[in-house]
Amino acid sequence: MxxxxxxxxxxxxxxxxxxxxxxxxxxxxxxxxxxxxxxxRPTFALPDADGRLRSPADFPGKHLLVFFGFTNCPDICPTTLAEVAQVMDDLGEQSDDVQPLFISIDPERDRELGLDEYTEAFHPSILGLAGDAAQTRAAADSFRIYYEREDNADAPDGYAMSHSPALYLISPEGDWLGQFTYGTPASEILAELQARL
Known part of the structure; x- marks a missing residue:
């Protein structure tokens, strides 16, 4: 042609x-x-329920699953923590290589309500961290997440917290490996972790 x-x-x-x-x-x-x-390399320096300041360096050799939330959350937080609990159960012996963390974005109220009891109700391996306002903001900024108090007459104490709903995966070296959007099934989170462990 x-x-x-x-x-x-x-x-x-x-x-x-x-x-x-x-x-x-x-x-x-x-x-x-x-x-x-x-x-x-997002980071944090936040106290646990015993007042011990925790940072990524406290979990050598472990992948971190990090979620920011609050105990009065009606849906996103309990759903995500239930998925994390399922992942930890399904990991079996490999669960020793993973540390799930729940970082409070409503620390004053969450400490009063019992953050440890809240996280343990989902899984005993989930560690709750609640700092002061500056520590919380520094951790959130490091992870590049959004959170804000919102007045809501129907919520306990007249307010709720709006926040980024993702679950974050951090390597044992402290590198950000990715995030799981809200609603990601436990099976997908499990598969990603197993591929890295």
């Missing part, structure tokens, strides 16, 4: 465009760090 002059010009333009795109991709690849290259 013979190409007319217009078709030849168009194909030449396509070839030039592809070369330009290829060069741009190579340039971008060399000039910008990839997601894998860019380090993201």
């Amino acid at each position: 013979r190409l007319n002059r217009l078709q030849k010009v168009l194909w030449a333009a396509v070839a030039v465009a592809l070369v330009g795109v290829g060069a741009a991709v190579v340039f971008i690849d060399r000039s910008l760090p990839s997601v894998e290259q860019a380090e993201f």
